Amino acid sequence: xxxxxxxxxxxxxxxxxxxxxxxxxxxxxxxxxxxxxxxxxxxxxxxxxxxxxxxxxxxxxxxxxxxxxxxxxxxxxxxxxxxxxxxxxxxxxxxxxxxxxxxxxxxxxxxxxxxxxxxxxxxxxxxxxxxxxxxxxxxxxxxxxxxxxxxxxxxxxxxxxxxxxxxxxxxxxxxxxxxxxxxxxxxxxxxxxxxxxxxxxxxxxxxxxxxxxxxxxxxxxxxxxxxxxxxxxxxxxxxxxxxxxxxxxxxxxxxxxxxxxxxxxxxxxxxxxxxxxxxxxxxxxxxxxxxxxxxxxxxxxxxx
Numbered sequence: 001x002x003x004x005x006x007x008x009x010x011x012x013x014x015x016x017x018x019x020x021x022x023x024x025x026x027x028x029x030x031x032x033x034x035x036x037x038x039x040x041x042x043x044x045x046x047x048x049x050x051x052x053x054x055x056x057x058x059x060x061x062x063x064x065x066x067x068x069x070x071x072x073x074x075x076x077x078x079x080x081x082x083x084x085x086x087x088x089x090x091x092x093x094x095x096x097x098x099x100x101x102x103x104x105x106x107x108x109x110x111x112x113x114x115x116x117x118x119x120x121x122x123x124x125x126x127x128x129x130x131x132x133x134x135x136x137x138x139x140x141x142x143x144x145x146x147x148x149x150x151x152x153x154x155x156x157x158x159x160x161x162x163x164x165x166x167x168x169x170x171x172x173x174x175x176x177x178x179x180x181x182x183x184x185x186x187x188x189x190x191x192x193x194x195x196x197x198x199x200x201x202x203x204x205x206x207x208x209x210x211x212x213x214x215x216x217x218x219x220x221x222x223x224x225x226x227x228x229x230x231x232x233x234x235x236x237x238x239x240x241x242x243x244x245x246x247x248x249x250x251x252x253x254x255x256x257x258x259x260x261x262x263x264x265x266x267x268x269x270x271x272x273x274x275x276x277x278x279x280x281x282x283x284x285x286x287x288x289x290x291x292x293x294x295x296x297x298x299x300x301x302x303x304x
Contacts, residue, residue, distance in 0.1 A: 004157035007150070011035055011162060014141045021127070021134060028166035030127070032245050033118035034142050035162065036252050037104070039155060040078075040111060041086050042148040043256055047074045048085060055081055067108050078255045082106025086143040093136045097128035100139065110251075110261050117248040117266070152220055152257050157181070159215045159249050179214075179286045184221040187284050192225065202232045209280040211269040212287045213239030216250035222284070223257070240265040240274050 014034075015027040022030065044051075051073050058069045070079040084103040092099055101124065104115050127135035147155065192199055199206070208222045219237035226235045237259055241247040247266045254261040265274025 004154055005161060007145070007147075007154075008158050008161040008165075010145050011142075011158070012165060014138060017134065017137050017141065021132065024169045025166075027169065028163070028245065029118070029120075030123055030138065031162065031166075032159075032249065033115060033120040033123075034138060035159070036118075036249060037115065038086060038142045038145060039147045039150075040080070040107070040252065040256075041103075042146060043076065044074055044080055045085065045148065048080070050074075051079050051081060052083065063109075071108065076256065077258060077261070078108045078111040080106045080108070080111070086139065090136075090140050090143050093133075096136045096139060097124050100124060100135070111255060114248045114251045114255070114261075117244045119244075152253050153181075153224060156215060156217050156220055156253065160217060163215065163246065163249075179217060181217070181221060183286075184218050185225065187218070188222050188225045191222075191282055191284055192229070196229070199226060199233060200230045202230075204230065204233045205236065206233070206281040207236045207238060207279075208282040208284070209275065209278070210237075210239040210283070210285050212285050213241050213250055213264065214243070214246045216253050216264070218284055218286070219250075220253065220257075222282070223259075236260070236263070238263040238275055238278060238280060240267060240269045242266075242268045 011031060015031055018027055018030060051070050054070065054073045058066045061069065067079070070081060071077055073079070080103070082103045082105065084099050084106070089096060089099050089103065101121070104112065104120075107115070124135065127138065129135075150158075198204065206226070208219060210216075210218045213219055216237075216239065219239055223235045223237060226233050237254070239250065241250055241264065244266070247264065251261040251264050254264055263275075267274055
């Protein structure tokens, strides 16, 4: 396994560039979306040129047909049709803001929606100051970090480590965001323990739900565990998350792994259940017990 803390340290070091321009509590608003963008960029890089070459053949199709065709060429449930990647962004420092927006707008709808949840566009404008050259410096540092050979589980570790550190800077409860992987493995083991005969059936498909899914760690470990138990099985995962950054990270992970990102809903499960009419084979969760729930309770009582 790649040393996720070393990788997180590389990303964390980029935050030093933000000193003086941003409060420490706001570092995550830059670093997390940039990490997601760079991760998506690395994943798509091997098929990037194939997508661009194929684009003229589908330009007259409907939007849905174009997305389906380009996704197939990209090899994922998403693609990017912009001519830019991080390498080309760095090669044109004078137009870094416009080109970065072009890269973001080049993602297919599902991936672009993920970036939108970070409200990152306003920070592009803020960092695009010729006096500081901050936007270019940040993009350049991320271009030097390679996520190409990292698994989704390893990236999950990195994201949770970053979120934990940003939570500490913001005086938030780190436990609100992080559950140790060893604990999750134990939970999944117990959850599946009595169903091993069923789960080892060839072609079996099961569903799992986490109502407070964070960055998707429990869902990812559940999927990984079932694959180890039975490579011919499939676990379809569902979840809901109230924190917009964690929600966006979880959905990006679902995209990369070939899961359906529409299965991940945004909002408070207690007050607005995004999966109210769904039924699942398994459920597990580590709700944020250290968070005050009184506001959610009051909203629920008023019918909100």
